[in-house]
Amino acid sequence: KDLADRAVSYANKKMMFFRENNLTIGGVQIPGHFTVKINDPLNYSEVLVPRGWPTAYTKKAFGDEYKNIGNQETDGHGLMMIGNYRVWKSMGKPKDWVEKNWVYINEACEWILWCFEHPKLSFATKGLLYAESEGGMQEYTLYCNAPCYLGLLCYAEMAEAIGKHDEAKAWKETADFMKKGIEGYMLKNNKWSFSIGFLHDPVISMLTDLYGFDRDDIPQQDW
Numbered sequence: 001k002d003l004a005d006r007a008v009s010y011a012n013k014k015m016m017f018f019r020e021n022n023l024t025i026g027g028v029q030i031p032g033h034f035t036v037k038i039n040d041p042l043n044y045s046e047v048l049v050p051r052g053w054p055t056a057y058t059k060k061a062f063g064d065e066y067k068n069i070g071n072q073e074t075d076g077h078g079l080m081m082i083g084n085y086r087v088w089k090s091m092g093k094p095k096d097w098v099e100k101n102w103v104y105i106n107e108a109c110e111w112i113l114w115c116f117e118h119p120k121l122s123f124a125t126k127g128l129l130y131a132e133s134e135g136g137m138q139e140y141t142l143y144c145n146a147p148c149y150l151g152l153l154c155y156a157e158m159a160e161a162i163g164k165h166d167e168a169k170a171w172k173e174t175a176d177f178m179k180k181g182i183e184g185y186m187l188k189n190n191k192w193s194f195s196i197g198f199l200h201d202p203v204i205s206m207l208t209d210l211y212g213f214d215r216d217d218i219p220q221q222d223w
Contacts, residue, residue, distance in 0.1 A: 005091075007083075008083055008084045010038075010039075011038050014034075014038045015032040015033060015034050016032040017032065017070075018030040018031065018032050018033065018070070019031060019032045019107065023069075025066075025068050025069050026121045028118060028121060030068060031114045032107040032108070033070075033077050033111040034108075035070040035076070036073045036076065044071030044073075045057060045066070045067040046067060048071075048133075053132075055132055055138075056123060071132045072129070073131070073132070074131035074135065074145070074148060075131065075136070077108065077111065077151070078144070078151040079147045080151075081148070081150075081151025081154055082147060082151055082206065082210070084108075084154070084155075085151075085210070093161060095161055102164075108151070108155065109167070109171050112148055112152060113170070113171075113174055115130075116174065127177045127178050128140040128185055129145055143202060145181070146202070147202075148178065149175050149178040149182065150207070150210060152174055152178070153171075153175050153210070156168040156172045159171065179220075203223065
């Protein structure tokens with residue numbers, strides 16, 4: 001548990017790179033977010049893109065700020081949120097852990113809300129988050145959106161634990177918005193469409209991270 005706590009603590013600190021360095025895109029402050037390489041946040045835009053990795057963040061589109069967002073590692077962002085939640089849960093859900101880590105918990109959610117508030121900068125649309133690197137490849141995939149949806153639910157529970165009810169409400173509402181977006185785009189005639197993006201289906205394992213292995217304990221019964 002101590003090692004896991006140290007791991008997420010390290011990652012959370014690296015997440016704040018964008019906020020701490022006042023990086024902007026379109027003249028707007030970029031919130032902290034997890035990237036393809038956690039301890040080298042600009043690796044994607046500065047190293048991988050020149051080698052041919054795809055991106056919508058070009059100099060033509062965004063001027064001198066085009067490298068600033070690093071990349072949208074949307075799957076990794078949500079999975080790190082679930083990772084933080086699992087550490088907290090394994091410790092017995094202590095309030096002081098949430099209070100100590102609140103700046104990081106809030107920042108991770110702010111990034112998701114920011115994406116929906118600034119669609120021209122984030123390419124988010126209709127309850128779906130855009131993604132670059134291999135989990136999304138400039139698409140709106142289940143693999144990238146499901147963990148952020150679940151991550152918001154995780155962090156809303158943390159917020160409730162310390163009386164941050166307004167934040168919890170906003171994060172739950174955004175999660176519901178994402179759930180509707182995911183279903184509207186990827187669920188056709190009660191069947192999941194995996195023709196979109198990479199053919200990953202990790203959702204069952206993500207749900208067990210939150211709720212355990214008894215299907216009756218999982219609220220997303222319609223999934």
